[in-house]
Amino acid sequence: MKYYIIAGEASGDLHGSNLIHHLNKLDSKAHFRAWGGDKMHAEGAEIVKHYRDLAFMGFIEVIVNLGTILKNISFCKKDILAYQPDVIILIDYPGFNLRIAEFAHKNGIKVFYYISPQIWAWKENRVHKIKQVVDRMFVILPFEKDFYARFDMEVSFPGHPLLDAILSYKNQVKESNLFSDSQPIIALLPGSRKQEISTMLPVMLNSLRDLEKYKIIVAMAPSIPKEFYTAIVGDKQVVLRDGVTYSILSEAKAALVTSGTATLEAALFKVPEIVCYKGNGISFWLAKQLIKVKYISLVNLILDKPALPELIQDKMNAENINIALKSILNPGESRNSMLNSFDELEEKLGGSGASERAAKEMFSRLSSI
Numbered sequence: 001m002k003y004y005i006i007a008g009e010a011s012g013d014l015h016g017s018n019l020i021h022h023l024n025k026l027d028s029k030a031h032f033r034a035w036g037g038d039k040m041h042a043e044g045a046e047i048v049k050h051y052r053d054l055a056f057m058g059f060i061e062v063i064v065n066l067g068t069i070l071k072n073i074s075f076c077k078k079d080i081l082a083y084q085p086d087v088i089i090l091i092d093y094p095g096f097n098l099r100i101a102e103f104a105h106k107n108g109i110k111v112f113y114y115i116s117p118q119i120w121a122w123k124e125n126r127v128h129k130i131k132q133v134v135d136r137m138f139v140i141l142p143f144e145k146d147f148y149a150r151f152d153m154e155v156s157f158p159g160h161p162l163l164d165a166i167l168s169y170k171n172q173v174k175e176s177n178l179f180s181d182s183q184p185i186i187a188l189l190p191g192s193r194k195q196e197i198s199t200m201l202p203v204m205l206n207s208l209r210d211l212e213k214y215k216i217i218v219a220m221a222p223s224i225p226k227e228f229y230t231a232i233v234g235d236k237q238v239v240l241r242d243g244v245t246y247s248i249l250s251e252a253k254a255a256l257v258t259s260g261t262a263t264l265e266a267a268l269f270k271v272p273e274i275v276c277y278k279g280n281g282i283s284f285w286l287a288k289q290l291i292k293v294k295y296i297s298l299v300n301l302i303l304d305k306p307a308l309p310e311l312i313q314d315k316m317n318a319e320n321i322n323i324a325l326k327s328i329l330n331p332g333e334s335r336n337s338m339l340n341s342f343d344e345l346e347e348k349l350g351g352s353g354a355s356e357r358a359a360k361e362m363f364s365r366l367s368s369i
Helices: 010-026 038-042 059-064 066-083 094-108 126-133 142-149 162-172 193-208 224-233 243-251 262-267 279-292 296-301 320-327 335-346 354-367
Strands: 004-008 031-036 045-051 087-091 110-114 137-138 186-187 214-220 241-244 252-258 274-277 308-312
Touching: 004 010, 004 066, 004 094, 010 031, 010 038, 010 087, 010 110, 010 162, 010 262, 010 354, 031 038, 031 066, 038 045, 038 320, 045 066, 066 094, 087 094, 087 354, 094 126, 110 354, 137 354, 142 296, 162 243, 162 262, 162 354, 186 193, 186 243, 186 262, 193 224, 193 252, 193 274, 193 320, 214 224, 214 243, 224 241, 243 252, 243 262, 252 262, 252 320, 262 274, 262 296, 262 335, 274 320, 296 335, 308 320, 320 335
Parallel strands: 004 031, 004 087, 031 045, 087 110, 110 137, 186 214, 186 252, 214 241, 252 274, 274 308
Antiparallel strands: none
């Protein structure tokens, strides 16, 4: 079968690659054409456009880049018609993907949505369009099944694929000790987009005063050149590492993490963390008027409690980060409470095997047509 997959950021590339891996095992004649990244390409997908050229965050940034986004949508539609896939698999990235879902539906192409848009946070009315144009929704957060049920929509919950990715890493690398030199590590994960990194990383670095005994390692985002980081870091004593985020997290004592999938990754590696986020002032104000959820991090949302400190917008400053970081670096109530919450989180995510379960159901549904 011919699969057309669309992911617009690094986490989508990761989950898409795991899905492709398992679909390949089930379908000996599988062919994949995708909008994604290096991980999907490594699993055999032909990459149409790389996600680094697609990721625009915030209301203002989307408006500024609207011409590029519309051109991409137009190109994608033409590419789909030329390829004639048996199914389109959409991974999050709702502003783009819902337009493609509508187009595919009108053209009689089956649509699976893997990893639901966060419509439970804002733009809840999008659920009506999803019901009309998506053949099957596959959700990865436990509370999403109940959300869709409120709208009389049955969805599949195969579990969260991050558990697979982390288990796979641990099975391959029994004991990394990549950075073993007796110095404890503080990991910095400042985001996957240049815009995020240039905002978050300078503040993170400035928060690390009087923590000289720790080795500071910045987990570089895929496809962002090292020169971009060195220009921000300057002469600070910081290690920049690319492509080894899981190795860093497996050895880190604590982490500063920009909100997103990385907050979940750090938690599943049992690394106490501080969530940091700061965006364009106007975009943040608009988001605050629209977003309905209590928390910004996936960890807190899934647990429905403030397990992680969230330093957002004006609260994200060097002094606040420094205080919060010190409270979780050493054994004590804050660190122990967070680690206990991470155990609870893992139980709620449905166990390993999510990617395989999702692939099996997709293939089964396609084979029965």
